[in-house]
Structure formats: C-alpha cells, structure tokens
Amino acid sequence: MQYSTPAHPLHLGKPENPGYTAYKGHVINPISAQAYEDFVNGALVVDEHGTIVAVGNYEDIQKEHKIDNVRELGTRLITPGFMDLHIHLPQFPQLGKSGQHLLPWLEKYIYPAESRFSDPVHSKAIADWFFKELARNGTTTAVVMTTVHQEATDMAFASAAEIGNRVIMGKVMMTCNAPAQLLESERDAINHSSALCQKWHGYDNDRLLYAFTPRFALTSSESHLKETAKAWKQHPGSYFHTHLSESEEEVKLVAQTFSDHRSYLDVYADNGLIGVNSIFAHAIHLDNADVVKLSKTQSALAHCPSSNFFLKSGVFAYDRLEKAGVKFGLGSDVAAGPQMSLFQVMKDANYIQPQTWLSPAELFYRATLAGAIALNLEHRIGNFKKGKEADFIIIDPTKKSGIARNMMLQPTDEILSSLVFSGDERLIEATFVRGHCIYSVEQKAIEATISSPH
Ligand SMILES: [Zn+2]
Numbered sequence: 110m111q112y113s114t115p116a117h118p119l120h121l122g123k124p125e126n127p128g129y130t131a132y133k134g135h136v137i138n139p140i141s142a143q144a145y146e147d148f149v150n151g152a153l154v155v156d157e158h159g160t161i162v163a164v165g166n167y168e169d170i171q172k173e174h175k176i177d178n179v180r181e182l183g184t185r186l187i188t189p190g191f192m193d194l195h196i197h198l199p200q201f202p203q204l205g206k207s208g209q210h211l212l213p214w215l216e217k218y219i220y221p222a223e224s225r226f227s228d229p230v231h232s233k234a235i236a237d238w239f240f241k242e243l244a245r246n247g248t249t250t251a252v253v254m255t256t257v258h259q260e261a262t263d264m265a266f267a268s269a270a271e272i273g274n275r276v277i278m279g280k281v282m283m284t285c286n287a288p289a290q291l292l293e294s295e296r297d298a299i300n301h302s303s304a305l306c307q308k309w310h311g312y313d314n315d316r317l318l319y320a321f322t323p324r325f326a327l328t329s330s331e332s333h334l335k336e337t338a339k340a341w342k343q344h345p346g347s348y349f350h351t352h353l354s355e356s357e358e359e360v361k362l363v364a365q366t367f368s369d370h371r372s373y374l375d376v377y378a379d380n381g382l383i384g385v386n387s388i389f390a391h392a393i394h395l396d397n398a399d400v401v402k403l404s405k406t407q408s409a410l411a412h413c414p415s416s417n418f419f420l421k422s423g424v425f426a427y428d429r430l431e432k433a434g435v436k437f438g439l440g441s442d443v444a445a446g447p448q449m450s451l452f453q454v455m456k457d458a459n460y461i462q463p464q465t466w467l468s469p470a471e472l473f474y475r476a477t478l479a480g481a482i483a484l485n486l487e488h489r490i491g492n493f494k495k496g497k498e499a500d501f502i503i504i505d506p507t508k509k510s511g512i513a514r515n516m517m518l519q520p521t522d523e524i525l526s527s528l529v530f531s532g533d534e535r536l537i538e539a540t541f542v543r544g545h546c547i548y549s550v551e552q553k554a555i556e557a558t559i560s561s562p563h
Pocket of ligand 1: 195
C-alpha cells in the first residue's frame with residue numbers, strides 16, 4: 110500500500126534571507142460556507158512584515174515572484190488559524206468540572222477560581238500558560254474574558270503581547286449579584302476598563318484590541334450598562350462582549366430583574382449595547398424579534414456548542430440564524446467548554462444539531478473566516494488573500510494514531526472530514542500570527558513541555 114506522509118522535517122526558524130518566504134504544502138483556503146480553494150502542490154507566500162503576497166499553486170507563483178526562502182512542508186496542510194470567539198482565561202484551570210447548570214456551576218467552580226486573580230503571581234502564571242496553550246491549539250485569534258481585576262488583565266495583555274497571539278480581550282465587570290470579593294463599584298468598573306482600553310487597544314498595529322465586558326445582564330445594574338455603552342462608543346474600534354440567553358434559569362431571572370424590557374437581548378439593546386463590534390456568547394433562547402434585531406444591527410454571536418452540551422444549556426438555532434443573516438463564528442467557552450481545541454468545537458457544532466448536517470467545509474469556515482467576518486476583521490484575517498495578514502497553521506493529519514496514514518491521498522473533502530471529526534490539537538505542528546511563528550513542535554521539543562503551573 111502506498112502511504113503519503115510528510116516527507117520533510119519542519120524547519121521553521123527565522124528566514125535566512127530578507128524578502129519573501131514560501132510555505133510549500135497542501136493549502137486549503139475557505140472562501141464561503143460552501144466553498145474553499147484547494148492547492149495540493151500549493152504555497153502561501155509571506156513577506157517580511159507578515160503580509161500575504163501570494164497563495165496558489167507553487168509553480169504558478171514561482172513564475173511571478175522571486176522567492177527568497179522556501180519552507181518545504183511536504184503533504185502537510187496549510188490553513189488559516191482558528192478563531193475562538195469566546196473563551197475565559199481565568200477558567201482554564203477549571204476544565205472539566207461538570208454536574209451543574211450555569212448559575213450553580215458559576216458559584217461552585219468559577220467564582221472561587223476567578224477570585225484567585227487578585228494574586229499577581231497566580232495571574233501571570235495562568236496568563237502565560239493560557240496564551241501558549243492557545244497557540245499550541247492552533248488558535249490565532251481569541252476573544253477573551255478575564256476577571257474583574259485590572260492588574261491581572263493588564264498582565265494578561267502583556268502575556269499576549271509577548272507570546273504573539275492576536276487577541277480581543279477585556280476585564281470582566283460585575284457590579285451586583287456576585288460574591289463580595291468579585292464586586293466593584295460602577296465607577297471603578299468603567300474607569301478600570303477605560304484605562305486598560307487606553308493602554309492596550311490597538312497595540313502592535315491592532316494585534317491586541319479591547320472589549321468592554323460586563324459578565325452578563327444579571328451582574329450589572331441598568332445604570333452600569335448605560336455607562337458601559339458610553340465607554341464603548343468613546344473608544345473607536347473597540348468591542349462589546351458579553352453573554353446572552355444561555356440557560357433557561359438565567360433567562361427567567363433576567364426577565365424578573367429587568368421586567369421593563371421585552372427580552373434578554375433588549376436589556377442590552379435598550380441600553381445601547383448592540384450593533385457592529387458587539388459579540389454575544391451563546392444566544393440560545395431567542396425569539397423572532399431578537400433574531401431580526403441581531404441581523405439588522407450586524408451584531409455577532411459566538412456559538413459555543415461544546416459548552417452548551419456540557420452545561421445542558423440548549424441548542425443554538427443554527428439554520429434559523431444563518432438564514433436570517435446573523436453573523437456568527439465558533440467559541441470554545443473554556444471552561445464550560447471542556448477543551449480549547451476548535452477541532453472539538455467544530456464536531457460538536459454538527460453533533461448538537463438534531464436534524465441538520467453541517468458539512469466539514471462549512472465547519473472549517475465557521476472556525477476561520479466566519480469568525481473574522483463576525484469580528485469585522487475579514488479585510489485583515491480569516492483566510493488567505495494577497496494583502497491580508499498571514500495568520501496560519503500547519504497541520505499534519507497523520508500525527509494522530511487512528512487517522513489513516515494514507516489519508517493525504519484522499520480527496521480534500523474527505524481529508525477535511527477526517528480532520529473535523531477525528532482531529533485534535535496533536536495535529537497542529539505550527540502556529541503563525543502575522544507571519545511570525547508563535548508555536549511549533551520543534552520549539553516544543555527544545556523547550557520543556559508546557560506544564561500546568563497548578
Ligand atoms: Zn462564557
């Protein structure tokens with residue numbers, strides 16, 4: 110039997126020469142929910158600033174461009190990096206703690222874990238670990254919630270700045286209905302968030318961006334939500350990130366607490382917290398008016414199927430929201446999502462739908478380009494196009510036992526299917542943000558294995 114395994118070792122160190130570097134391998138480039146470009150003998154060519162110069166068949170590219178450095182990747186795949194639209198940094202040490210619906214789960218596992226972020230030593234250790242793990246999982250862009258602590262959030266930004274991830278992040282704000290040690294005044298919530306935004310929003314040519322982040326409606330007063338909207342609007346290009354309609358119990362409590370508003374979404378909308386650059390995680394229990402409003406205002410959703418399974422929160426109305434033109438990508442929602450890998454999230458997005466089959470190509474699109482569109486960053490990232498920034502991953506599907514060694518000889522649709530349904534982070538060999546390698550298996554072999562600090 111003929112096997113096709115990546116023939117070449119990886120050599121991903123700094124390019125020897127200035128100029129263009131060609132990553133030669135099997136390039137898969139999502140274009141839409143249904144379509145992708147496929148170059149089996151392809152290349153992604155990146156200039157020294159991390160901008161994409163060309164993508165296509167290597168022979169064709171060679172005729173048009175002078176290539177200064179070549180990275181031979183054999184039959185390995187080159188795809189856009191994953192985009193995780195909703196994840197909690199401080200919850201990472203609490204992965205896999207199950208057995209409760211949302212509100213009791215927060216009380217039992219999450220609030221105690223978040224309280225530890227008043228300790229700078231702990232905060233720094235977890236932040237470094239978290240951003241290295243994102244890179245190891247092939248996630249190039251993450252929309253991150255931290256805790257209420259300003260100093261810990263500042264450290265988290267510093268970690269991402271150093272490690273090289275692309276991040277949209279914000280300090281969680283909680284002004285009521287939370288344990289005393291996690292509560293803050295409305296003034297502190299806004300002032301501390303604004304100070305972080307001023308410091309980090311736009312860092313490194315917009316690699317780091319700020320999101321104003323009330324945890325959810327229940328932990329904010331109405332006046333705090335109004336002040337949040339003002340702060341968000343005062344910082345152009347910043348984001349608003351929160352949870353929406355996750356569990357039934359939560360939705361009922363919101364209806365009691367904010368009885369003047371038509372729906373949970375309207376608690377945000379009526380206070381000016383909706384529209385371009387807003388990201389709502391979950392959005393499971395919506396009515397038709399909510400769906401129309403999300404679409405019309407170009408608000409974005411983070412669909413977190415693994416988390417929805419884990420906390421038994423319900424089923425995201427995938428078809429209905431897609432048909433209504435609502436923008437959405439995928440989120441791991443660690444730690445309610447038990448794994449950081451977007452491979453897991455992609456397969457769960459298919460499994461959780463009782464009737465609909467989502468194709469592997471569509472799931473891959475949701476984990477990449479759809480995320481960029483949801484974040485209004487598709488002009489810069491999400492897929493490969495001349496002029497975009499080179500956020501990409503190198504995948505070796507043969508790395509995991511149980512995936513057929515000859516799979517690279519199969520049609521690309523079937524390679525994608527094996528990836529989505531059998532893949533995990535072990536397949537990721539390298540992760541690049543803006544052309545800069547932020548993780549590789551080579552580097553991992555040199556460094557000590559990333560170990561849990563706690
Ligand atoms: Zn969440």
